[in-house]
Amino acid sequence: TTQAGLYMRLHMPSRVGDGALPFVRRVDMNHQPKKTVFSSQLLDAIRERVTRGEQILVLLNRRGYAPVLHCPDCDWKSQCPHCSAFRVFHKLDRTLRCHHCSFTQSVPRACPACGNADIQPLGRGTEQLEEHLGELLSDVRRTDGEPLRISRIDADSTRLKGELERQLAEVHAGAVDVLVGTQMIAKGHDFRRVTLVAALNPDGALFSSDFRAPERLFSLLMQAAGRAGRDAQMQRISPCEMWVQTFHPQHPLFEALKQHDFPAFAAQQLGERQQAQLPPFSFQALVRAEARNQAPAQAFLNASRDAGAGLAESLHIDIYPAVPMAMQRVANVERAQML
Known part of the structure; x- marks a missing residue:
């Protein structure tokens, strides 16, 4: 520009x-x-x-102590029940927090899936960095x-x-x-x-x-x-x-x-x-829809695509089928998008 x-x-x-x-x-x-x-x-x-x-x-x-808490025995991970994301481990207050919907729980004493007491953090956040640097x-x-x-x-x-x-x-x-x-x-x-x-x-x-x-x-x-x-x-x-x-x-x-x-x-x-013909060498519009389930969200977008197919063809516009967003679910709301 x-x-x-x-x-x-x-x-x-x-x-x-x-x-x-x-x-x-x-x-x-x-x-x-x-x-x-x-x-x-x-x-x-x-x-x-x-x-x-x-x-x-x-x-x-990356804030928190570790982006994921996991069990090495059964591969359980601290998945948020409401989002397509992991809950972040915060060591200072011993909580698992979702940074998308704010759902928070105390860290379990053992793996909720298999009972293994040795659940471990995966990855690093600023909390862990501060602690590790202090030791070094x-x-x-x-x-x-x-x-x-x-x-x-x-x-x-x-x-x-x-x-x-x-x-x-x-x-x-x-x-x-x-x-x-x-x-x-x-x-x-x-x-x-x-x-x-x-x-x-x-x-x-x-x-x-x-x-x-x-x-x-x-x-x-x-x-x-x-x-x-x-x-x-x-x-x-x-x-x-x-x-x-x-x-x-x-x-x-x-x-x-x-x-x-x-x-x-x-x-x-x-x-x-x-x-790759990406902006600014092309124009892109991303249309998003949300629903309680993925199917109606995608159905709405695909119906919109079908309704505008004739106009899009005359204007030489490509409209792609609806797909789930990279972060598919946030706070129990399913999200889809169409390019």
């Missing part, structure tokens, strides 16, 4: 605080031991900066000799009124050494002491069914990188960095991120979209 002249592209030639853009380091997790959360190189960098009185921001866009850095001391302090900012830790403001004030005051959080900490904050930003496991968006996901990921990572090195005076002492831990370090998205080159990323994305 900017190339067509419909929008004007605004370019910001300098940063707040006149600091340089952070140097982007990519860590190939294929070369790390299995189940590694923080590479040894990243841990060393965090230790070094904490001992110098600098702050670190760690980004993981338990020997690190601040410049005043005190143990380092880790804070977590996400939708769970800031639910109470005034909590977000209180935590941000602590970060600005230098009372926090490592800030762990979701996208809430990546945009719009002026953290003058942050010199290192680390993005963990951002690969999921690279292979999403939504063709816009890479664009959103690039925007998020660029915004996160912008939290580092906002004080030019501090940069003279310690150049800022962004670390990205990924299993696909050669992906064009990370190549463009390393150069802070949005035009190169946009050109690559536009080339892919042109080959």
